[in-house]
Amino acid sequence: MRRARRPRVPVLARVAALLVGTALVAACSRGAPAPEIAVFAWSEYVPSEVIDGFTAATGIRVNLETFASNEEMLAKLLSGATRYDVVQPSDYTVEALAREGRLQPIDASRIPNLGNVSPDFLHLPFDPGQRWTIPWMGGAVGIVVDSTKVDPGSIRSFADVFTEAHRGRIVVVDDPREIVSWALATEGLPINDVDEASLAKVEPVLRRWIPLVRVFDSDSPKRALLDGDVDLGVVWSGEGALLLDEDPRFRWILPAGGSHRFVDSLAIPVGARNPEGAHRFLDWVLRPEVSARISAAYPYTNPNLAARRLLSPRALANPASYPPGEAKLEFFRDVGTGAVLVDQLVARIKAGG
Amino acid sequence: MSGAGAASRGSREPGPPGRVARLLLAPLVAWAIAFAVLPTAMLVACSFGRRGTLGGVEPGFSLAAWGRLLDPTVRVVLGRSVAWAGLATIACLVLAVPAAWTIARSAPRRRAWLLAAVVVPFWTSFLVRAYAWVTILKGEGLLNGALLAAGLVSAPIEMLYTPGAVLLGLVHTFLPFAILPVYATAEALDPALVEAASDLGAGPVRTFREVVLPLLGPGIAAAALLVFVPALGLYALNDVLGGGRVDMIGNLVADQFTGAARDWPFGAALSVALLLAFAVAWRLAGRGGSLAASLER
Numbered sequence A: 001m002r003r004a005r006r007p008r009v010p011v012l013a014r015v016a017a018l019l020v021g022t023a024l025v026a027a028c029s030r031g032a033p034a035p036e037i038a039v040f041a042w043s044e045y046v047p048s049e050v051i052d053g054f055t056a057a058t059g060i061r062v063n064l065e066t067f068a069s070n071e072e073m074l075a076k077l078l079s080g081a082t083r084y085d086v087v088q089p090s091d092y093t094v095e096a097l098a099r100e101g102r103l104q105p106i107d108a109s110r111i112p113n114l115g116n117v118s119p120d121f122l123h124l125p126f127d128p129g130q131r132w133t134i135p136w137m138g139g140a141v142g143i144v145v146d147s148t149k150v151d152p153g154s155i156r157s158f159a160d161v162f163t164e165a166h167r168g169r170i171v172v173v174d175d176p177r178e179i180v181s182w183a184l185a186t187e188g189l190p191i192n193d194v195d196e197a198s199l200a201k202v203e204p205v206l207r208r209w210i211p212l213v214r215v216f217d218s219d220s221p222k223r224a225l226l227d228g229d230v231d232l233g234v235v236w237s238g239e240g241a242l243l244l245d246e247d248p249r250f251r252w253i254l255p256a257g258g259s260h261r262f263v264d265s266l267a268i269p270v271g272a273r274n275p276e277g278a279h280r281f282l283d284w285v286l287r288p289e290v291s292a293r294i295s296a297a298y299p300y301t302n303p304n305l306a307a308r309r310l311l312s313p314r315a316l317a318n319p320a321s322y323p324p325g326e327a328k329l330e331f332f333r334d335v336g337t338g339a340v341l342v343d344q345l346v347a348r349i350k351a352g353g
Numbered sequence B: 001m002s003g004a005g006a007a008s009r010g011s012r013e014p015g016p017p018g019r020v021a022r023l024l025l026a027p028l029v030a031w032a033i034a035f036a037v038l039p040t041a042m043l044v045a046c047s048f049g050r051r052g053t054l055g056g057v058e059p060g061f062s063l064a065a066w067g068r069l070l071d072p073t074v075r076v077v078l079g080r081s082v083a084w085a086g087l088a089t090i091a092c093l094v095l096a097v098p099a100a101w102t103i104a105r106s107a108p109r110r111r112a113w114l115l116a117a118v119v120v121p122f123w124t125s126f127l128v129r130a131y132a133w134v135t136i137l138k139g140e141g142l143l144n145g146a147l148l149a150a151g152l153v154s155a156p157i158e159m160l161y162t163p164g165a166v167l168l169g170l171v172h173t174f175l176p177f178a179i180l181p182v183y184a185t186a187e188a189l190d191p192a193l194v195e196a197a198s199d200l201g202a203g204p205v206r207t208f209r210e211v212v213l214p215l216l217g218p219g220i221a222a223a224a225l226l227v228f229v230p231a232l233g234l235y236a237l238n239d240v241l242g243g244g245r246v247d248m249i250g251n252l253v254a255d256q257f258t259g260a261a262r263d264w265p266f267g268a269a270l271s272v273a274l275l276l277a278f279a280v281a282w283r284l285a286g287r288g289g290s291l292a293a294s295l296e297r
Helices: A008-029 A048-058 A070-079 A091-099 A112-116 A176-186 A196-212 A222-226 A237-246 A275-285 A288-297 A338-350 B003-008 B019-047 B064-070 B072-105 B108-123 B126-137 B142-149 B163-188 B191-199 B204-233 B236-240 B249-258 B264-296
Strands: A036-042 A061-067 A133-146 A170-172 A213-216 A232-236 A250-253 A259-269 A329-331
Touching: A036 A070, A036 A275, A048 A061, A048 A275, A048 A288, A061 A070, A070 A091, A070 B249, A091 A259, A112 A275, A112 A288, A133 A222, A133 A237, A133 A288, A176 A196, A176 A232, A176 A259, A176 A338, A196 A213, A196 A338, A222 A232, A222 A237, A232 A237, A237 A250, A259 A275, A275 A288, A338 B072, A338 B249, B019 B264, B064 B072, B064 B264, B072 B108, B072 B163, B072 B204, B072 B249, B108 B163, B126 B142, B126 B163, B126 B236, B163 B204, B163 B236, B191 B204, B204 B249, B204 B264, B236 B249, B249 B264
Parallel strands: A036 A061, A170 A213, A170 A232, A259 A329
Antiparallel strands: A133 A232, A133 A250, A133 A259
16 A cells, blocks of 8 residues: 655755754854853752752852762763763772872862861871862761561671571662672671682672672662561661661661771862862852751761751761761772672672572 | 566666665764764774773773673573563563454554553653552552452562562563564454454464464564563663662673773673674574575465
8 A cells, every 4th residue: 555655855854954943043042151060969969959059049050960879970970971060979989089180179268168077077098188079978887677577686797687587688788899898897807908819708708698688779778678678788877867767666786896987078070160160069068057958868977067066956866877986987998900809709699600 | 576577567676876865864874873883883992991990991902801701600690681581572472462463453443542551651761660560569568468458468478579570570661562563563464364264264263373473473573572682681670670689681781880890891892792692693583584484485
C-alpha cells in the first residue's frame, strides 16, 4: 500500500529555519550576563533554602550540579566540560586535588566567618595549611542497631556486626574502601597502609563478612533499616543521626577499636570563572544561621561553633552527630594505586571468585 | 522476482545518491560520527592508556587494562549478566507475544486504549518505577502488609534485595520494548492466513504455533534484541532492587569511572570488549538467520 507523497522536505526545512532563527534571536538578545557561580556538590547535602538565600542576599545566581561520589566529581571536574566555581570534595580527595595543582588558594581575609569554625576542623592532615578548603560538615562511620531486633550491648566492634547470627540482616555503605578499612582495623592494621601485603591479610576476613551483607547502599543506607529489611548496619553518622531522630528503637555505636572520620569541604578549583562569587558563597555557608539550616536538614557534625549555639538541645544531644567522649577516629588518606587493589579484591569476593 | 522482468518494466535501480540525497543524509552522518564513531574511537584509545592519578588517562601505551579482562571476576560477572539478561528477555517475550497478538486482533478503539496502557507507564522515569517496587516489596511494604493482613504468612517474606526483585524490575522496565515490535508485525499479519489455517482444520493452538508464531518471527527477534542488549548493560536496578550485592557487568564498568578505583582504562577496555562481543554475536546471528532463510527456500 502506498501513501500519497507529501512535500516532506520543505516542511522540515521550514521547521529547521524557524529553530535556527529563534536560537539566533535568543543569542543576540542576551545582554551582559547576570553574575553566576557554578557549584558542584554531593546530592542531598545542600538545602535549596541555602542557595535561594545566597541569591537573594548577593544577586549571584547559583547553578547547582550534584554528584554521588568523589570519583564522579573528579571525572567531571577534570573533563573541563563545566568550569565549576565551588566543589565539595571529601578529605582524601582534597589531598589528591591539591597535590595535582587543581585547586586555587583561598583568601581567608575574604571569609570573615571562617572565625566561627572550631579549631578541631582546621589545619587537618589533608589541608595542613588551611590553604585550599573550608569545612562543610564532618562525620564518622559507625554502627546503627535496631534495638528491637538486636541487643545493642552485644555490638562493640565491626567484628560483632559481621557474625553468622546477622546473616542477611546487615546494610553497609557501598564503598570498597570502607569495608576494607573496617577489616584492617579489626586486624589491628593501619587503615591507610593499603598494599598487596595488607590486603592479603584481611582477605579471609572480607570473605567471611561480605556474603553476610544484605544491602550495599551509600545513597540512603537508612532506608533498609527504616523499612525493616535489615536489623543493623554500618552507615554515615548523618544517616545514623536521622534514624535516631526518627525512631528511638535505633542506637548509634562507634566501634571501640576506632573508625573512619571524614570532613567534606568546599574548595575553589583552578579555572573557576567567578572566584569572587565563590569566596562570597564560602563565607555565606559559614554564617551561623545558614550553617544551622544545613545542620537541621543533614545532621552531620557541624564544624561551625557559632552555628552549633543555634541548634536545638535535642539535635546537640544526638550521639551520632555529636558523639560524647573521645572516639578514636582517623581520616582516610589518598592511597594511590592501592584504590585499584581494594576495588579488585572486593569485586572478586562479591562475584564469588 | 525475476531480474529480467524488473528491468524490462524499467524499474529504477538504486544509483549513486544525488546531491539532495547526500544533503539529506549529511545530518545523520554527522550525528553518527560525532556521537558514535568518535566516542567509540576515544574509548578504544582510552583502553590502551595508563590510569591517571585522579582518574582519566595519562599518555602512554599499556595493555594492562586488556590483560585484566582475563581476570576470573570479569568472566563470572559477565556470565551472570548474560544469564539474567537472557532470563529477562525470555520472560518479556512470554508475556509480550500473547499481549501483542491480543492487542493487534482487538477492535481499533479498544486497541488504541490497550496500546496506551502499554506505553503510558513508560513515560514515568524508570528510577521512579524502580523505587515504586521498593515500596511494594520491602519488609514493611504493601505486598507483605497485604499478605500478613490476609493471614497468608506469619512473618514478612524477604522479597526486596533478592535476584527475583531485580528480574521483576528488568521485565517491568523492558516489557514495552518487547510488546511494540511484536505488535507491529502482528498488526501487519494478514488475518486471512489465520482463517485459512482454521478452515483447513488446525485448532487454535496449532494455528498459533505453526502459522502465527513463524510469521511473528522478525518482530520477536527485534523484541529479543531490544530487551537483551539494554538489560545486559543496566546496573541501576541492581543497586535499587538487588541491594548492590551482586555486581552486573554494568556495575563493574561504572565502578571504574565513578567508584573508588578510578581506573578509566580498565572501564574502557571492558566497554570495548562488550561492544566487540555484541558485534560478533550480531554478525553470527545475521549469518545464522540468513542461512536458515536460505535453507527454508
